[in-house]
Amino acid sequence: MSGQNTQLRNVYAEKALEQIPRLLSLQDRNRYSPTYGCFKRAFWMDKTVDYHDGLPQYGSLSLALAYTQNMPGNIFKDQEKMREWTIAGMKYWAKIQHRDGSYDEFYPNERGWTGPTGFLLYGMMRSYMLLNERGDFPETFRDEFFSAARRSANYIIKYDEHGVLANHHAMAVLPVFYTYHVLQDPSLLEGYEKKLADFMQYHHEKEGWSLEYDGADIGYLSATVSFLGKVYKLNRDERLRKVMEEATEFLSYFVYPNGFYAGSMGSRQTLHFYSHGCEILAPEMPLAGRVADALLVSLKEGKIVPAAIQSDRYFLYRIPEHLESYLDFGERRGEAKLPYERADFQKVFPESRFFIRKRGPIYLLGNAAKGGVIKLFDVESKKLLLNDCGIIGETTQGDVLTSQWVNNEYSFEHSGDSFAVSGALNPVPMSKTFTPLKRIVFVLFMLLFGWHTRLAYYIKGIIRKILVFTKAKKDVTFRREVALSDQLLRVRDSIELKGNTTFSSLQIGDEFFVRYVPQSAYFQSQEFDAKGFFLSEEQLAMLNEKKSIVLEHTVDLKRGTMGNLIVIS
Template structure:
């Protein structure tokens, strides 16, 4: 076992006590097997979030596989608790085959039904010989119902990773129950997923490319490719691994606010499965392992109860399927010779100079990440502008809008457009009660639940209306220097009370984002002073420049 490989195992095994603490292990309890501690113990919610049962897969993996330091291997209690989790999963399923994650009668598609079906099919495979007959019959019926639900439905908006995590369990379920209707629907939805994959190597996540969820799609599809062959897979994997490699940063971090969904996580299992056919996958996996060891990325220990369950089996599988490494791994983009590459579909610019590595997402209004190659440090992290109007509305340039004007020429990338409102909705006691009543009254119907979820998603994630603020941003990158010049113009009668340029800030509601990263301590932004705000509101325009030259201790702002 190599030192790098052991990182996966150490991270995963360290979370098994936490996972077991989340489960109701009292066989005399009416919620025996439930893994949502907030429901069965804290009584802080009125329904069990089904996605917590995803943790069953990790229990089955540590029970079934002998690994260094794995004290859970073939322990009879681990089998009992695995089976209890599987049985509880069957009890909380709706009659239409779906499950709820965020609220009662949600009836979610890939999330949570697809994710859960995958975890349960894999858990079944690991402990099949030890499942009692009555549970086996009930379990396979639930598998069939869940697969049929995935087959006949989808979800509003385009989340490519969700489509990948629908087709993967559909095929797994087909292998278990043998229903050709599931196989036929699987093939149709596979075509749909591949239609969301751009020739540049990225997959659509709402309205753009997101490196974090691209790694998830690679992982899910690589899992599928072990059981199902398709001539289109090789091209997909080669392009996707290459595109994702541009977001492996010199400091060991990955993705982040550069993406459409601003996710920081990295799914390694798919890369481990691909190391033989795509050597670059090994280079990516190695660098991400070193980052994980150093405290970068999103380890399960910093995640909340809802999402840490995803990381544990992913790391265990990456350990078990740790791929062969080439003697001379291919260079990552930041290690290669100097280049400047613009992806017109993704609207992203990557620049490697002798001294620095830079990525820019013009589609998001010109989000910039600039790294010094001498020490790998993030020295410029400019996510655009974020401000507040006198009427309380918050706006930002960090928004994907097809109406943005984008020009890339020579050393410069220019983006101009309108700022958008930053949605920020939370429940009050009254609105929460109204929402619960509405879901109980209408969510029982599959199609109504579908449209309600689409409306909620649009409200929380995509509801950024144009604001009376215009921006123009010019990013100039040369060998020893980067400049980010941003002009802000107020329209109509808009009056600004606060305005920040640069630094790390998320704009979109994405539950699997906003995790703290130590690199945030290395950068800063610029907040307009009172006299500058007065000038802006009087003249209706202001420009701010952020500049960094190799050798500077930090970037400098001036207006």
């Protein structure tokens, strides 16, 4: 391994190990406490929440990896207390399990599927394997642990969830196989095949992406590659490798010249990159190694969402992902170029509705499925020239409407170096928050009725529909036309009011996130390079009175500057 690769590889370990003190500070390490091993500090110490969700116990895997593995700067290796705290976390996981094998994440009696239960089962099985191969797993806990693992695996096999999240289906494949690998129960191997078949329904092999609610999400696609890669590491199933290669090719288009990744281009607007799958695939697919290297530099430079800025709920995912990426750092064989590094091309993905153009130093991406979200880069200067998430505004009736919403009723046209998208603006469900009274009523309802697995399943489906999905408001329509020439990128937006709706505020462009996705909306420094336009009072009056307006803004490709928003008609 070259010196440069060694230095890059070490970034994984550094970024993860620096978070172990934070993780240990979240854990109840008092062996005489009734919550010994619990990683939910807000529950056992702060007393600001009244239930212990299961997901924090995923922290056990990070402790197990730090305790058992040689890594640069790892002061936690072979520390007996680390072994004790790892096992304490695993025992608390078994203690708080529901009788059906499930765990809660966001509220009591949620009985979440792979979001909490699958992640936890993988974390526990991997931790068991790490400890057991050293003879460090307590024999007195083995039967209880295996029983809890079997219950969780059977729960994952039996159920699914409302709304298609392909990465959750990939996460179902992962822990079920690991449980089979340890227990060698043929029924679990059958469960693995069942869960893999379920996942395959949501993978678009022609384009390489997997469905996240209603479209392709690039951040979560890397998670899918990672989850399947962890299985592929133990089980060289060619079906897994094929999906991983297809997905890696697709997501490579969204590794940007300025070092950032994914974001508002995707259906769930996530910014994170799960690296472990690309590291596992790197020896067999040079492009996977190139993607991993590019985004490892980005991680070093703070351009990939680091654990340090994530909440206690989600930084748990980053630590073992980085540690396992370090341990399985793949040999780089052959050369590969990222799409923006290649010769000029135009690529249209008709199913996911992405339009991508490399032309000289210009790299343009558009997502028509989200109303024409645009990113424009200068490859030579590695500069973001335009970040335009479309139209968003507030009506005088108090609704927030946007074009940045995945809608299969949008029309998508493309010709040469231009594309257009048109449809109706969508209301944004942004104001749904708990009040103390609503919270009390909700928790009481879940305590009374959430004990029933099927009922809990339907309740969660209703919650998702309220928070995530919405229908277009037919009386406000738009058309966005994007055209690339030698000198300019031209973006023209036409808005038409067909009913009584009028606007009190309207914005064109800039970076903004509108969908409820807890693992999104993290700050990135490139937000300072994004610019939006707010319609003036005169322009708003024109729209409200004439019921239509046509607006245009441009980017000078030679100078790399953005023009003002002008009214065409």
